[in-house]
Amino acid sequence: MxxxxxxxxxxxxxxxxxxxxxxxxxxxxxxxxxxxxxxxxxxxxxxFNVEGLSGIEVIQGGAIRVGAATIHRQIACSPEIQRAAPILAEAARVIGGRQIQNRGTIGGNIANASPAGDTLPVLLALDAQIEVQSAARGARLIPIEGFFKGYKQLDLAADELITAVIVPDHHQDALYFRKVGTRAAVAISQVILAGRVKRVEGRVIEARVAFGSVAPTPIRAREVEAALIGHPVDPRAADALDVHPIDDIRGTAVYRRAVAHRVLRTWLRAL
Ligand SMILES: Cc1cc2nc3c(=O)[nH]c(=O)nc-3n(C[C@H](O)[C@H](O)[C@H](O)COP(=O)(O)OP(=O)(O)OC[C@H]3O[C@@H](n4cnc5c(N)ncnc54)[C@H](O)[C@@H]3O)c2cc1C
Missing domain, CATH: 3.30.43.10 (Uridine Diphospho-n-acetylenolpyruvylglucosamine Reductase, domain 2)
Structure with missing residues (x-):
């Protein structure tokens, strides 16, 4: 016991x-x-139900603070998240079925650190920060990109808990989320793409292109981001994508690489 x-x-x-x-x-x-x-x-x-560990609030600069024990269903239905970071609500809506969404939390999705975790590339695309706390040293904020050190390895000490995720307000940016699985619902991802583009006078000044399920951790495709910066969006930037997925029970490396290119090109064309 x-x-x-x-x-x-x-x-x-x-x-x-x-x-x-x-x-x-x-x-x-x-x-x-x-x-x-x-x-x-x-x-x-x-x-679960620990006071002070769940809930969604708007903080300084319009950013959203999501408590680690907030369930996916609450994220999916949150007007604050739908305004500032609608792709996070979209991702929450496709995690498992309704029972999983009513029980599974964002902190659990992050700490489980599966490369196929649906919120992880989204949080990368949104430049989220992870808030962790310990009784001895208080709180620290870690940019999500530095939080995943390797396959299922986190920047989290043995006495720390993830306490929240801070998501900046991106309501003026073009955002995209696409999950590809073996079926339309209740599927673990074969490829996840989350993207964000900020443009001034038609030119891209900031780009985030993040993938899940194509590497041991969620990753940013910096080569694509670099190809996008400084120009009007050109779908040929997708040609720069360089990912090296593995074969596993959910799909082959060849299939995943082809799908990653295809979903990226589809998004860039739509922009
Ligand atoms: C049928 C089914 C379908 C699923 N479908 C999907 C899917 O489509 N997409 C997807 O991404 N996932 C899916 N999952 C996986 C799972 O539901 C999610 O990863 C969920 O977000 C986990 O959250 P949880 O609160 O249940 O985590 P738990 O199971 O409670 O914990 C997961 C891990 O995180 C650690 N942990 C939890 N909270 C904290 C914290 N605050 N600080 C530090 N460590 C912490 C735990 O110790 C554990 O290692 C599915 C699972 C099932 C059973």
Whole structure:
């Protein structure tokens, strides 16, 4: 039998995290509980319904602060997110089915660090920051790009929890999200593309092109971003894409590479 620690609020959760490093943080459990028999944990730290860890608020500069234990359904339905970062709402809407969206959290999606996690390329395209906290050292903010160190490796110390995601206001930018899976719904992604382009007088001054499911971590296609900057959008920038996916049960490397190019070209043409 595993022990379960049940903190009331964030301060207690952080203290328990420090005191019981063997306890796995447990948010919605939609990833963790799937492995409870094959990889049982000695103890769990229950974060679901911990006061101060969920909710969506507009902060300075119109940015949105999303608590780590906020469920996908709340993100999908949030007017604030639909205005500032609608692609995050779109991604939340295609994570699993309704049951998963009512239980799975954004913090769990990030901490699980699957290359196929649907919110991760979106957060890269949005230049999100991850807020982590520990009882001993307080809070720090990490640009999402530096948060994924390698396959399932995060910039997160053993006594830290992810406490929030900060998403800047991008309502004036052109945004794009496309998930390709083996079927239209309740599918794990074969390729995810999330993009953002800011233009002044028709020329691109900022570009983010992020992919999931084509590398060990979510990645930015900087070669495409560089090809876009300084010009009107040219779909031929997609030719610069250089990704090296692997074969796995959901698709071959050849297929994934072809799809990545195709979805990127489709987006750039639509721009
Ligand atoms: C049927 C099914 C369908 C799914 N479909 C999709 C899909 O389409 N797209 C997709 O991206 N995912 C999918 N998933 C995976 C899963 O639902 C998501 O990754 C979800 O966001 C995980 O959140 P959770 O709160 O349930 O995480 P949990 O299972 O509670 O935790 C996941 C990991 O994160 C850690 N963790 C959780 N919260 C924190 C925190 N605040 N700080 C530090 N560590 C933390 C846990 O210790 C664990 O390692 C699916 C899962 C199932 C079972």
């Amino acid at each position: 595993s022990r379960v620690y049940r903190p009331k609020d964030l301060a207690e959760a952080l203290q328990m995290r420090a005191d019981h490093p063997e306890a796995a943080p447990l948010a919605g459990g939609t990833d963790l509980m799937v492995t409870r028999h094959s990889a049982p944990r000695e103890a769990y730290l229950n974060l």
